[in-house]
Amino acid sequence: MNIFSRVKLFALPLLLLLLGLVGVAWGADGAAPQLLRGDYPDIGISSRAVVWVLAQLHLFFGALILAVPLFVLVIEFLGIITGDQRYDEMAREFLKISLVGFTLTAIFGVILTIALFSLYPQLMGYLARVFDGQWLVYLGVFLLENIFLYAYYYSWNRLREGGQKWLHLGLGLMLNLSGVTIMILANAWVTFMMAPSGITTDGTVVGDIWDVMHGPLWHPMNLHRFIANIAFGGAVVGAYAAFKFLSSRDPVARAHYDWMGYTSNFIAILAFLPLPFAGYWLMAEIYAYSQQMGITAMGGILAWLFIVQAVLIGTILLAGNFYLWSGMSRSEGAARYQWLIKYIALVLVAGFLVWVTPHTLILTTAEQAALGGNYHKILGPLGIMPAKNIAVNLMLIATFLSFQLYRRADKVATVPWAGAGNALMTAIYLVAIANIIFVGVYYGYFTNTVYKVGSSVIQVASTLVVICSGIVIDSLMFRGAKKLPSHWGQVSDRSQYALFALPVAYTWLMGLMGYVRSSVKTHWHIYGVMKDNSPDNYIPTIGYAGNMITLVTVLFLLGLLFMFWIADRRIKA
Amino acid sequence: MTADSRWVFAKVLGFSLGLIFLFTLITWLPPQMEGEAPQEQVVKLETLTLDEFVTLGESLFNGRGACALCHQPVPAGRAPDLRKLNIATVAAERLADANYQGEATDAASYLRESMLEPGRYVAPGWGMMGSEGAIISPMPAVDKPPMSLTPAEVDAIIAYLLAKDGNPVTVALPRDEMR
Numbered sequence: 171m172n173i174f175s176r177v178k179l180f181a182l183p184l185l186l187l188l189l190g191l192v193g194v195a196w197g198a199d200g201a202a203p204q205l206l207r208g209d210y211p212d213i214g215i216s217s218r219a220v221v222w223v224l225a226q227l228h229l230f231f232g233a234l235i236l237a238v239p240l241f242v243l244v245i246e247f248l249g250i251i252t253g254d255q256r257y258d259e260m261a262r263e264f265l266k267i268s269l270v271g272f273t274l275t276a277i278f279g280v281i282l283t284i285a286l287f288s289l290y291p292q293l294m295g296y297l298a299r300v301f302d303g304q305w306l307v308y309l310g311v312f313l314l315e316n317i318f319l320y321a322y323y324y325s326w327n328r329l330r331e332g333g334q335k336w337l338h339l340g341l342g343l344m345l346n347l348s349g350v351t352i353m354i355l356a357n358a359w360v361t362f363m364m365a366p367s368g369i370t371t372d373g374t375v376v377g378d379i380w381d382v383m384h385g386p387l388w389h390p391m392n393l394h395r396f397i398a399n400i401a402f403g404g405a406v407v408g409a410y411a412a413f414k415f416l417s418s419r420d421p422v423a424r425a426h427y428d429w430m431g432y433t434s435n436f437i438a439i440l441a442f443l444p445l446p447f448a449g450y451w452l453m454a455e456i457y458a459y460s461q462q463m464g465i466t467a468m469g470g471i472l473a474w475l476f477i478v479q480a481v482l483i484g485t486i487l488l489a490g491n492f493y494l495w496s497g498m499s500r501s502e503g504a505a506r507y508q509w510l511i512k513y514i515a516l517v518l519v520a521g522f523l524v525w526v527t528p529h530t531l532i533l534t535t536a537e538q539a540a541l542g543g544n545y546h547k548i549l550g551p552l553g554i555m556p557a558k559n560i561a562v563n564l565m566l567i568a569t570f571l572s573f574q575l576y577r578r579a580d581k582v583a584t585v586p587w588a589g590a591g592n593a594l595m596t597a598i599y600l601v602a603i604a605n606i607i608f609v610g611v612y613y614g615y616f617t618n619t620v621y622k623v624g625s626s627v628i629q630v631a632s633t634l635v636v637i638c639s640g641i642v643i644d645s646l647m648f649r650g651a652k653k654l655p656s657h658w659g660q661v662s663d664r665s666q667y668a669l670f671a672l673p674v675a676y677t678w679l680m681g682l683m684g685y686v687r688s689s690v691k692t693h694w695h696i697y698g699v700m701k702d703n704s705p706d707n708y709i710p711t712i713g714y715a716g717n718m719i720t721l722v723t724v725l726f727l728l729g730l731l732f733m734f735w736i737a738d739r740r741i742k743a
Numbered sequence: 744m745t746a747d748s749r750w751v752f753a754k755v756l757g758f759s760l761g762l763i764f765l766f767t768l769i770t771w772l773p774p775q776m777e778g779e780a781p782q783e784q785v786v787k788l789e790t791l792t793l794d795e796f797v798t799l800g801e802s803l804f805n806g807r808g809a810c811a812l813c814h815q816p817v818p819a820g821r822a823p824d825l826r827k828l829n830i831a832t833v834a835a836e837r838l839a840d841a842n843y844q845g846e847a848t849d850a851a852s853y854l855r856e857s858m859l860e861p862g863r864y865v866a867p868g869w870g871m872m873g874s875e876g877a878i879i880s881p882m883p884a885v886d887k888p889p890m891s892l893t894p895a896e897v898d899a900i901i902a903y904l905l906a907k908d909g910n911p912v913t914v915a916l917p918r919d920e921m922r
Contacts (some may be wrong), residue, residue: 307750371888419750458871461821461881462889464777465812474773481769485762528773670755674762693780698888702780709778714911720763727759 202373202700210704211462217289218706228278237403238268243342256328267737313575359385390452401441405672408434412669427661480525484678489671494576497728501580517568521561527552556614581651591647602632681719771784781807800903
């Protein structure tokens with residue numbers, strides 16, 4: 171065990187325990203403290219900026235080490251089921267890559283904890299008191315996670331044969347369960363600050379720890395972060411595979427890393443497809459909790475941010491699709507589907523353009539007169555949510571079609587009902603697309619708000635029907651299908667850049683969403699209960715946020731390079 | 744690291760940093776606005792005129808009261824557009840509605856009741872989704888956090904909503920100190 175591991179195992183639990191006790195001792199009263207400007211320590215630079223950078227770095231690495239063991243477990247399981255040794259080797263390589271990430275997460279966690287308790291002592295003291303013994307549970311689970319991690323990693327060879335492999339898989343399952351539990355516990359602190367529960371309006375705790383944790387946003391946040399982390403983790407290890415692919419001349423190594431990159435992209439895109447729906451649930455719960463908070467996010471000062479979000483998601487979808495289209499060149503059967511790609515691209519670009527259309531414009535009097543009002547007569551309606559809901563659902567369906575064509579490219583169905591199966595699949599696509607457009611236009615523009623919100627549920631259901639029926643139909647139709655030759659390692663170098671675009675865009679997007687999540691609390695530490703009277707109690711401009719996000723993204727990339735370098739040394743050793 | 748690897752590394756790094764720079768650039772294209780925290784304001788009651796009271800109501804409506812977030816024109820609006828409607832006429836219609844179960848008797852008391860107990864009467868078509876049977880208002884009570892408006896601040900908003908269409912302002916100027 172190296173020095174980093176020792177730090178992780180002992181320093182963080184001890185520090186958290188100490189600071190937790192300090193916090194409990196600090197806040198002795200019932201109500202939440204109401205702070206004045208002078209109560210905040212002045213360190214000469216923005217305390218918020220310091221916490222912003224540290225929290226975001228901790229979250230990036232935390233997301234990575236939550237996701238990678240999850241798909242390591244699934245890939246190892248696939249290896250057992252199929253008997254294909256390549257799965258087992260790839261699973262171990264994925265885990266090796268992420269190993270240093272555990273240490274980096276813990277190091278940033280320690281520094282973040284020190285920064286929070288030093289810069290916001292009263293707030294942290296109050297939170298420590300509200301969450302009471304939960305801190306100890308967190309520490310216990312953290313220690314368990316580390317024990318399972320080392321047991322899982324170091325027993326890989328020893329527990330390789332026969333029934334022992336299932337025991338090894340059990341260790342991986344425990345590692346994942348403890349990792350997910352840590353995320354869920356930490357999410358409770360964040361959602362408590364956004365939508366507090368289990369306390370009175372002055373902050374006095376009236377419920378038990380479950381009431382405090384079980385706020386209205388907790389489960390939506392858990393689901394959203396869980397799915398997002400998987401997509402993010404897939405994208406990051408995909409970049410590692412792409413780099414190894416590009417820098418290798420050996421055909422065997424290129425074939426291996428091509429396959430690894432494909433698997434990572436598969437995970438990243440598959441997890442990404444349901445992500446907007448989890449995000450929709452989270453936003454719906456935010457609106458249900460507080461209309462004011464919801465509108466601050468979607469229709470107020472932060473509205474422009476969703477235009478930036480559209481650019482990022484457009485980048486992710488275009489990169490993911492481009493990689494799939496390029497990857498089709500591996501298979502000799504792909505020519506059958508090439509003609510469809512231009513139409514998919516058209517839908518993606520059109521959807522992207524609708525999504526980036528702004529609604530609320532800041533105009534001069536002359537501009538307003540030239541435009542004939544606050545909104546453009548033709549483009550204005552494309553700026554509101556119904557248009558964007560149509561766009562995002564069609565983009566997701568188009569991406570799933572790319573995915574489906576890719577999966578079909580190296581196969582020829584041999585079942586007698588293949589023609590009927592294809593006709594059924596086509597009909598499902600057409601009906602879903604028509605339904606999404608009709609529901610979006612009719613309920614979005616010709617009825618009031620109640621139905622406008624409700625219609626998006628029907629659109630989401632249509633998209634999910636396409637995805638689920640596509641998976642079911644294809645798995646039945648291509649059972650025992652004739653396989654066409656595929657040539658791993660012969661994909662174009664250019665396609666690998668899509669695998670770099672994905673983690674960059676994901677990382678930046680996660681940073682942007684962190685800015686929104688924190689900003690919707692406006693001038694509150696704990697919404698409606700404890701005011702933020704610090705010098706940073708305002709929502710910063712989106713340009714400033716962009717600079718901060720870029721800073722943390724670059725720092726994270728540096729951390730990743732360090733992680734990959736260590737992993738490479740381990741693999742060579 | 745071989746020469747090949749170094750060249751690949753340089754290209755990948757350039758590509759990634761270029762993309763990051765592009766995303767950063769895009770954030771500087773929209774208008775740059777800060778969301779300021781509401782400022783505490785002390786009003787001198789002895790010299791407060793009705794016009795100042797109405798102006799204060801307007802600033803609360805658009806600022807700390809957060810009314811304008813929802814009460815704006817459709818399709819962005821999620822509640823009746825109060826700045827466009829003549830509230831005295833609307834209040835008379837609502838009070839005459841057979842479904843009205845509240846205790847208000849005029850426009851001012853109707854507005855006060857709507858702000859403090861929004862569930863008393865929900866304007867048709869503006870209830871929360873799925874609440875057609877037992878209508879639930881999506882509007883929070885303005886005297887509770889996060890707005891926490893005082894009675895005098897509620898009256899100032901009522902004064903503004905009545906005055907903006909030339910209706911007589913029937914609320915009295917406050918006697919207690921306002922924030």
